[in-house]
Amino acid sequence: MNNLLVLPVLLPMAVAVFLMFFRKRVALQRIVSLIGSIANVAVAIAIVLRVRSEGILTLQLGGWEPPYGIPFVADMFAALLVLAASITGLGVLLYSFASISREREEHHYYTFFHFLLVGVYGSFMTGDIFNLFVFFEVMLISSYALITLGGSKKQMREAPKYLLINILSSTLFVAGVAYLYASAGTLNMAHLSLRIAEAGQGGVLNVIGLLFLIVFALKAGLFLFFWLPNAYGAPPFAVRALFGGLLTKVGLYAIVRTFTLIFPNDPSFTNNWIAGMAAATMILGGIGAVAYRDIPRILNYNVLIGVGFVAFGLSTGTRDGMDGVVFYMLHDILSKGLMFVLGGMLIAAAGSDRLDRMGGLIRSRPGLGWMFFILALALTGIPPLSGFAGKVLIVRGGLEEGMLTLSLIALASSLLTLYSLIKIFREAFWGTEPETLDSVDEEDAEIVESLGANSREDGPSVVLRKKQTVLANSAAVLLLLFVIGIGVAANSVHGFASQAGETLANPGLYIEAVLKE
Amino acid sequence: MEWIMAIAVGALFMIGVYLILSRSMLRVILGTSLLTHGVHLLLLTMAGLKRGAAPILGSGGDSYADPLPQALILTSIVINFGITALYFVLAYRAYQTRGTDEIDGMDASGKEAES
Numbered sequence A: 001m002n003n004l005l006v007l008p009v010l011l012p013m014a015v016a017v018f019l020m021f022f023r024k025r026v027a028l029q030r031i032v033s034l035i036g037s038i039a040n041v042a043v044a045i046a047i048v049l050r051v052r053s054e055g056i057l058t059l060q061l062g063g064w065e066p067p068y069g070i071p072f073v074a075d076m077f078a079a080l081l082v083l084a085a086s087i088t089g090l091g092v093l094l095y096s097f098a099s100i101s102r103e104r105e106e107h108h109y110y111t112f113f114h115f116l117l118v119g120v121y122g123s124f125m126t127g128d129i130f131n132l133f134v135f136f137e138v139m140l141i142s143s144y145a146l147i148t149l150g151g152s153k154k155q156m157r158e159a160p161k162y163l164l165i166n167i168l169s170s171t172l173f174v175a176g177v178a179y180l181y182a183s184a185g186t187l188n189m190a191h192l193s194l195r196i197a198e199a200g201q202g203g204v205l206n207v208i209g210l211l212f213l214i215v216f217a218l219k220a221g222l223f224l225f226f227w228l229p230n231a232y233g234a235p236p237f238a239v240r241a242l243f244g245g246l247l248t249k250v251g252l253y254a255i256v257r258t259f260t261l262i263f264p265n266d267p268s269f270t271n272n273w274i275a276g277m278a279a280a281t282m283i284l285g286g287i288g289a290v291a292y293r294d295i296p297r298i299l300n301y302n303v304l305i306g307v308g309f310v311a312f313g314l315s316t317g318t319r320d321g322m323d324g325v326v327f328y329m330l331h332d333i334l335s336k337g338l339m340f341v342l343g344g345m346l347i348a349a350a351g352s353d354r355l356d357r358m359g360g361l362i363r364s365r366p367g368l369g370w371m372f373f374i375l376a377l378a379l380t381g382i383p384p385l386s387g388f389a390g391k392v393l394i395v396r397g398g399l400e401e402g403m404l405t406l407s408l409i410a411l412a413s414s415l416l417t418l419y420s421l422i423k424i425f426r427e428a429f430w431g432t433e434p435e436t437l438d439s440v441d442e443e444d445a446e447i448v449e450s451l452g453a454n455s456r457e458d459g460p461s462v463v464l465r466k467k468q469t470v471l472a473n474s475a476a477v478l479l480l481l482f483v484i485g486i487g488v489a490a491n492s493v494h495g496f497a498s499q500a501g502e503t504l505a506n507p508g509l510y511i512e513a514v515l516k517e
Numbered sequence B: 001m002e003w004i005m006a007i008a009v010g011a012l013f014m015i016g017v018y019l020i021l022s023r024s025m026l027r028v029i030l031g032t033s034l035l036t037h038g039v040h041l042l043l044l045t046m047a048g049l050k051r052g053a054a055p056i057l058g059s060g061g062d063s064y065a066d067p068l069p070q071a072l073i074l075t076s077i078v079i080n081f082g083i084t085a086l087y088f089v090l091a092y093r094a095y096q097t098r099g100t101d102e103i104d105g106m107d108a109s110g111k112e113a114e115s
Helices: A003-020 A026-054 A076-099 A102-106 A109-125 A129-148 A153-184 A189-199 A204-220 A237-262 A267-291 A295-316 A319-350 A366-380 A386-400 A404-429 A442-450 A466-488 A490-505 A507-515 B002-020 B025-046 B067-098
Strands: A057-060 A071-074
Touching (some): A003 A071, A026 A076, A026 A109, A295 A319, A319 A366, A366 A466, A466 A490
Antiparallel strands (some): A057 A071
């Protein structure tokens, strides 16, 4: 029994429930949240180290014999993702202190923040497909609350659509579970994998596999992403950092888990679908990122490019591809969180989210400018930053399989990432400052309000309190250190990633660990 | 028996999809609610419809009913009850804030609907 495994779920849940009772006491909420998040990072590190030395850990909840009970399983993949998610959670929490308005803080912002993390960690750790659905719902319901909290006009426009699309995909998820239970008679993922391998995956089971692909692709923004750019533009930036860094990655994790463990037996069929969707995501995401001139949309489309890249790595089906998927997801969770934090700081500094209204910020905020520049290089995959190793591994996997077109698309999408982010860098930080506008227009005023800052009477720029700037900077620096650190220490991180990739490539290891008793 | 269930599930899905495709938020919410009911029936049917005793050891009877799908449906009902309630409240708030019940809130010229 490894009771350690339940802690990543239990800790944020305890914090969230505790915070419910202290709605008005913001200072207390902040301190408890911070302690909880730091403890979570510590627990995640402990789990990663134990998985490193002892192999896959399992916990049969309630002591039910497998495959009857619900197991929690920490293989290296899940453990690393929990670690990356908890670090991003800590960074975003610091940024929330700086940017979330007091009114939101008093209306259970931190409670929902921690409940969202419960869902994220639970989805990574669970070994039962219906339990995965439940943790998805925990995560989604918190995200419904976070996307609506504040009740601005824009949020009220986007939130109903966001709810609808997620309710639909959850409904299909339950339908998929029903079909799977009818054809395999079990819901334990390891047991499912065994049964499906015995029955021979084809026909009906392939269709069920594709149903799950649709469900998870809707949540991850893989090809079925039409809802994402608008929905992610509604909430405050700290919430976007959570969504962009964590929510889409949970969908991706589910795709990777499903197609390496449950439906791995007909790769020529499933991988073709995933590869096609990945290519479309990278192309459309790249076009979107280049086309728009307002920062939120550029950043949202960059989230999509990352999603497409991971799916491409999965569709190669090679060992290198799997290592790359693990590596790139770690990078993506951290750097997409950082991207939205920096984007939020940039918009707070400029007082507008449109590039046309910015310029010359390098003079007043040089630190922010260079952090953004480093991030742009990291997302593109320039060595020695974190994106490089993952991209190399994934593209090498693709070339091994002779997927030349897709590898080229993947590389081209990196160029589009670079172009879109350098466009922000060039126009916002270089150039001349825009003339002071006579009045703040409605949209800018809403942005300023959503950043929790006070707008100056005479223009759109924002005056942040000193403490807020320090907190926001520390959040960005924390995440940036990890983005650089993963890249510089790529060799030792690769050791961990390849242990994770090994489990993904040989589902037998996972099955044996869960069903051994 | 299964074919009756199949028709019921199909009908619920059909009506649910039709309602979701309409513009009024109230109808959309009712549509999601019907869809979920359809899925619950599907879950019950797919797991096999059979008569049997409660699955308790020593309670007698040769055949036992499968308790798992019922547990799944119960979980799913609870989740959907919560979400539907939330969705109704959100729809009302959105109506108050935006002054329209339409989910997209756009008129033909693409502008935010007034009144």
